[in-house]
Amino acid sequence: MTASGRIVRLAEQQRAEVHFFLDAEMRGALAGDTVLTAMLASGHALRNSEFGSEARAGFCLMGACQDCWVWQEEGPRLRACTTLIAEGMRLRTQPPENWP
Amino acid sequence: MSAVASPQIVIVGAGPAGIRAAATLVDAGLHPIVIDEGQRAGGQIYRRPPPGFTRTPEQLYGSEAAKARALHSLFDRLVEGRRLTHRASSSVIAAHQGRLHVMAERGVQVIGYDRLILATGASDRVAPVPGWQNAGVYSLGAAQIALKAQGVALGRRIVLIGSGPLLTLVGAQLVTAGADVAAVLDTSSWRRQMQGFWGLTARPVVASRGLVMRARLGRCYHAGASLEHIEANGSGVVAVRWRDAGGRERLTSCDMVGMGWHLRAETHLADLAGCTFAYDEQWRQWLPRADQMGRAGKGVYLAGDGVRLLGADGAEIAGRLAAAACLSDLGISTASINADLRKLKRLERFARGLATAFPWPKEMARALPDEAVVCRCENVTAGSIRDSIEHGGVEANRVKSLSRVGMGRCQGRYCLLAAVELVAASAGCAPKDVGRFRGQAPVRPAPVGAFVGEG
Numbered sequence: 212m213t214a215s216g217r218i219v220r221l222a223e224q225q226r227a228e229v230h231f232f233l234d235a236e237m238r239g240a241l242a243g244d245t246v247l248t249a250m251l252a253s254g255h256a257l258r259n260s261e262f263g264s265e266a267r268a269g270f271c272l273m274g275a276c277q278d279c280w281v282w283q284e285e286g287p288r289l290r291a292c293t294t295l296i297a298e299g300m301r302l303r304t305q306p307p308e309n310w311p
Numbered sequence: 312m313s314a315v316a317s318p319q320i321v322i323v324g325a326g327p328a329g330i331r332a333a334a335t336l337v338d339a340g341l342h343p344i345v346i347d348e349g350q351r352a353g354g355q356i357y358r359r360p361p362p363g364f365t366r367t368p369e370q371l372y373g374s375e376a377a378k379a380r381a382l383h384s385l386f387d388r389l390v391e392g393r394r395l396t397h398r399a400s401s402s403v404i405a406a407h408q409g410r411l412h413v414m415a416e417r418g419v420q421v422i423g424y425d426r427l428i429l430a431t432g433a434s435d436r437v438a439p440v441p442g443w444q445n446a447g448v449y450s451l452g453a454a455q456i457a458l459k460a461q462g463v464a465l466g467r468r469i470v471l472i473g474s475g476p477l478l479t480l481v482g483a484q485l486v487t488a489g490a491d492v493a494a495v496l497d498t499s500s501w502r503r504q505m506q507g508f509w510g511l512t513a514r515p516v517v518a519s520r521g522l523v524m525r526a527r528l529g530r531c532y533h534a535g536a537s538l539e540h541i542e543a544n545g546s547g548v549v550a551v552r553w554r555d556a557g558g559r560e561r562l563t564s565c566d567m568v569g570m571g572w573h574l575r576a577e578t579h580l581a582d583l584a585g586c587t588f589a590y591d592e593q594w595r596q597w598l599p600r601a602d603q604m605g606r607a608g609k610g611v612y613l614a615g616d617g618v619r620l621l622g623a624d625g626a627e628i629a630g631r632l633a634a635a636a637c638l639s640d641l642g643i644s645t646a647s648i649n650a651d652l653r654k655l656k657r658l659e660r661f662a663r664g665l666a667t668a669f670p671w672p673k674e675m676a677r678a679l680p681d682e683a684v685v686c687r688c689e690n691v692t693a694g695s696i697r698d699s700i701e702h703g704g705v706e707a708n709r710v711k712s713l714s715r716v717g718m719g720r721c722q723g724r725y726c727l728l729a730a731v732e733l734v735a736a737s738a739g740c741a742p743k744d745v746g747r748f749r750g751q752a753p754v755r756p757a758p759v760g761a762f763v764g765e766g
Binding site: 217218219220221222223224225226227242243244245248251252255256257260262263265266267268269270271272273274275276277278280287293295 | 348355360361362363364365366400402434435444445446447448449450452453456457458461462463464465466467488489490543545546547566567577684687688689690719720721724725755756758760
């Protein structure tokens with residue numbers, strides 16, 4: 212669960228721990244993390260490009276580039292850089308199977 | 312409700328420009344609506360972390376902490392005193408005939424305005440480098456936001472590329488925070504940087520602060536670098552291939568790249584609100600036309616980096632001036648603006664110095680290999696943009712509809728400038744003759760469901 216991800220925490224590590232699910236697997240994050248921070252704390256990407264073979268991990272972090280939209284198990288996609296992680300959130304790196 | 316309807320003024324953006332504009336209007340007895348995408352006011356430069364973070368403004372903003380504190384507390388006081396209406400976490404996705412379409416979590420709502428002040432700021436001006444579509448490539452602004460608002464570095468070993476004040480600033484901030492910065496590659500040569508010297512003397516304190524930060528980077532800073540390729544494997548970036556000022560090939564391993572060449576004005580809403588644009592040769596981008604006060608016509612006022620790239624201090628002044636112009640046009644008298652206009656002149660000289668010293672790398676964009684991705688949204692390549700000229704001619708929107716460059720989810724924010732340089736180079740004309748992508752609503756992706764029930 213403390214698997215090394217893309218990001219390195221340099222400050223503000225005294226926050227409460229929260230848990231979320233990524234592809235049905237439980238992951239840990241800190242309260243106040245964005246979804247982007249939470250996912251990249253233990254992983255290296257947020258999604259795969261629909262137009263190429265490469266993985267994507269966000270780009271601008273200010274809601275302008277739209278590179279960081281991720282799927283939820285239920286409900287609409289969310290923009291990972293502007294959404295805070297919440298306890299029990301269920302996210303996925305791939306579109307749901309029933310997505311056309 | 313008061314008996315006499317006062318004009319409804321809407322401000323978009325709660326950074327330094329938007330906050331100063333709002334305070335100026337409140338001082339004159341008006342009650343503006345301030346719409347902002349952030350959860351808390353401050354904009355990107357004075358962005359505040361989410362609740363629960365404990366670093367002080369001094370730790371977050373360094374030499375600019377007093378300015379950040381002043382703006383945050385001013386805005387919070389106005390909100391608490393109910394002197395304005397703050398629509399946080401809300402995106403204006405369209406502007407049409409005095410009405411804004413505002414998207415928030417609860418859906419899209421229409422807000423009408425008599426006067427509109429756009430303080431939409433800027434984002435990084437980026438240039439494609441082959442391989443930049445891979446995971447682990449971020450804008451310089453992203454690296455700074457991650458550090459400020461989340462307390463994290465976006466990689467274990469970092470290479471920063473680009474040119475401009477943010478390159479040095481982000482590098483120094485990351486080093487101070489304990490991140491591993493392997494190299495800072497400035498595409499501007501020392502000679503080129505010296506050409507901006509006269510302009511930079513307009514703000515000697517700011518310029519010398521930059522030199523101190525540059526010194527902190529030490530031997531990892533390289534002026535006059537050429538960028539060749541960002542190498543990646545399946546999980547993202549692994550190295551940057553580049554040449555130093557002497558032409559020697561270098562390979563620096565890293566798992567994160569931050570890139571940026573100063574700023575690109577955020578102008579989509581100005582476009583939809585009916586502003587006209589002019590190509591600015593020095594900034595190498597289209598900027599909306601406005602007078603010195605920010606008047607853009609049709610009841611629209613522009614302030615801050617979204618109209619003139621003067622940075623945060625300039626944005627505070629421009630915010631006050633735009634509000635003063637708005638008040639004066641409504642027949643409401645305001646305090647003297649002469650001191651602000653004088654300060655603005657000095658900041659403009661400094662900004663021109665920056666533009667000269669740290670130019671956008673047009674030669675690099677023009678020489679992109681055909682297989683290089685220009686549009687990160689849809690992986691449109693330089694080659695397909697060049698091909699589209701043969702079929703559709705030399706015009707930005709024709710190139711867009713044929714090649715799809717600029718049609719992705721970022722709506723051309725990160726590819727327009729490079730695409731236009733490519734087209735201009737192939738056709739042998741100037742970028743301004745290629746034109747610019749027309750802004751299209753919605754300016755942020757909006758789910759269809761957001762419009763259901765809109766009335």
